[in-house]
Amino acid sequence: MKKKTVRNIILGSVGGAALATSALYGTANYFFNLAIVRPDKRKQGRNPHNIVASQAESKDQYGEYTETVAAGKEWLKSQKLETIYTKSFDNLTLAAEILDVENAVGTVISVHSFASSPLKDFGNVARFYHEKGYRVVMPYQRANGKSEGQYMTYGINECRDVVEWAGVIQRRFGKDENVFLHGLSMGATSVLMAAGFSELPENVRGIIADSAFISPYRLFRHIVKKDLHLPAFPFLYAMEAICNEKAGFGFSDYSTTEALDDCTRPVLFIHGEKDGLVPLSMAKENYEICHTEKELVIIPGAQHALGYLVDRETCVNAVSSFLDRYTLHI
Template sequence: MKQSHLIGLATPLLLSAGTLATAESFYQYAFRRINYIPDARRSMQKYAASYYRHVHWVESQANIEAWHMTAPDNQRLEALWLPHPGSKKAVIVGHGYKGTGITMSNFAHMFYDLGFNVLLPDDRGHGESDGQYISFGWLDRLDYLGWLQRIIDRIGADSQLLLFGTSMGGATVSLVAGEPSLPKQVKAVIEDCGYTDVETELAYLLKKQFHLPPMPLVPLASFLNYRRLGYPLRVVNVRQALTRNHLPLLVIHGAEDVYVPTKMGRQNYAASAGPKALWIVPGAAHAESYWINPEAYQAHVKRFLDIFF
């Protein structure tokens, strides 16, 4: 066989090997845990002083507790519990991608002021919890069911529970809302800037941030995820989960969000089957809606909660 024919036959194999290597690198970049909290993007650093005041407030509470839970697959999970003495209301606050529970201290402070006990979980692959890879809410949704039961055991069967999260956390609590075994004590859901589904979000970010086409990297990442975490990415579908949600839902999304596009908030809102409200926050980029005007954010959340709590 001529050398030119050998090169021609080898080229697709080399290209395939290169594509697989690129997919593996992409998967490791997007899914593998990191053991630190990344710096805030430059546009958010102007809020740093306020952010750290809330962190200090949470960490200085004398009655704060560290909670632990072992999931059915033996993953050890960690959370912070901030009790509000005498209150039967509690909220789980879901954090964003590569964040931790403590990074949601501003929301913990807000909900505490609104009379809620507050649970701040570290999701799998984040903070003090186990997990080598980030599940983008899919495995976490079942963990949150465990945390909900733990709260009910703590404050009673007559408790009133709220699910809240931003970005990945918003997607996570929306996935929880679609679960058939959701406890009756859960009364409402608030999701801020959550995505519609992981495959669409990854395809969008590949094009926007890396100028790469979604094919074949997203399907290959899905295959890698199936091998490592046991499920294809297509199942992480928030919009589909919300079609099964009949709880009151408030969707918040920044009008200038180009990380999780604003249209995703509208699509999640449209999908939900229960009572719902949509607040598109003018001028807000991704996860910025609270920081632009904390007082207005709290007032908007309170108006929603006053209807259902």
Template sequence: MTVVTFPSKIISHLVKWNPYNEQYVKRGEMMKKGKLKRWHKVVIALVIIVIILIFLGTYFLFNFAFKRGGYSTQVGEKVNTTWIKKQNPQVWHQTNKSGLKLTAYYLPAKTTTNKTMIVVHGYGSTGHKMNNYIRMFHDDGYNVLAPDDESFGRSQGEYAGYGWKDRSDIVTWMNMINQKMPTGRLGMFGISMGAAAVLFTLPKAPHNVDFAIADCGYNSIYDELKYELGTLFHLPTFPILPIARIYGNVFAKYDFYAANTKQTLAHNKIPLFIIHGNADKFVPVKDAYINYQNDHGPKRLWIVNHATHADSFNKEGHVYVKKTRAFSEQYFK
């Protein structure tokens, strides 16, 4: 029998190579830890990149929805303003709490009256573009004041107030009327964003506001933005709206999460007439029912068949004039 012997150097090498040798085990563990650290760094870097992209994307969407010259310029309808311009309305100004100069147009009634309608425009519109509604109330024998909301028309400002920030400005306009006409009576009318502004303003309204008419107004800014995110961009609410809320507080100087009619109509006793088209794809008709349910004063609801957004006047002009006239005549004191 032949005995095979290995040189001591080979034996020594095999002993060192033993995978269970403590030195090799430690080296393997260090390599694994190194790989894990590298993966951790890669994952963290990717997470940071995703977060940055989300914040940048939300900033773009925020500016698109809120900033002057954004989406509002795309949805602003073309309206014939020939009539209101021919009337040569008075141009009023106020400087609001943000130090911005705002503009409004005042058209006295043909026959002297102490009754004035405040007509508030929608998103992407202006006071002049409320031409048809100004004419309607003027024909009914009322004075009419039509403001340009902050960041719209001739009024200064960079960010839309969506009716929430505008409410204090609307109260200021009404106080200006009251200074000129101490025994006057006021009615409020708004369409779309202007309707929401009216609904948001009611708790702050002066004592001489006799009624309000809201045509296709949303129940909350949050719900409206959520709806638009889904229909226009097919995007989720989270994390976009929470981040947009931060931008809103920083740049637009207000918290749009706070704007909802559940709060503002909770104790309302001013008579309210809600109008909405059942084919509205911009502010869904469910908002009309929510606003109606949230209100606790004298109220009426008119759902206009086949009317799209802000289209009820065009769809049912004669009936529209008749119903709004009856409501104003009933409640104007």
């Protein structure tokens, strides 16, 4: 083979590899911006939820339940809400809304889903808690709404924010206050991860996790394979490298299964049977590894984070029973 031909092959191979590497980095960086960067700071582009949450934030997200969600949101907006603030472990100002109730029997900290808000996720649920006599504290997750932050970390840092909010409630309402953690989707992952922290105040009586995924890596791996039809390697590894560099966390830094192995509180798991974003198998895996008192409620036919809308009666009965069982009357 002529030297010129060999040289051309080598240069072509190197050039092709460089182009492939550049394309991989560009694609990974694009999805990093869509999945991790604060929603209101992103450059305009394709709807991130079509990638990160295949069933979220589209016009048809709630389908036949759209009016129910809108009514719940309007009800919550009509209530007297108090905005409170605290500081995160990394010095971000975090905000939360309080829906108070006279002679509250306890407080539920309700943590919203990816790129969402308390009003959107908890209008109907907050009304149920309110009518049952529970104060509702609804944080804005970091990098969302009234809270500071540039990056969403899918529970990795949010779980520490949950621990901080539980401390805020204990300091404000006392060590005997009955506190429950309730999360939806990414919020559910956040509250489950918080359960692994020894710093979680003792007056946290129980945890309600609706549609939790196990870790950012497990979630992204499922989405990349199912929706993007890409192998986890090298795409996710490239995206994680960017995430480590820019946002300071890795996709496998922590998981709900690690946290649940250390959990000492009772846990109520709720999950939709037809969840296409977070497979039901993740809920079952979380349930199996949990060593405390636990219950798994599967909502037939429900897609991601829609269990309460699909079968309100089953969800309300399960949550109400859970609260009654673990609320202390001192």
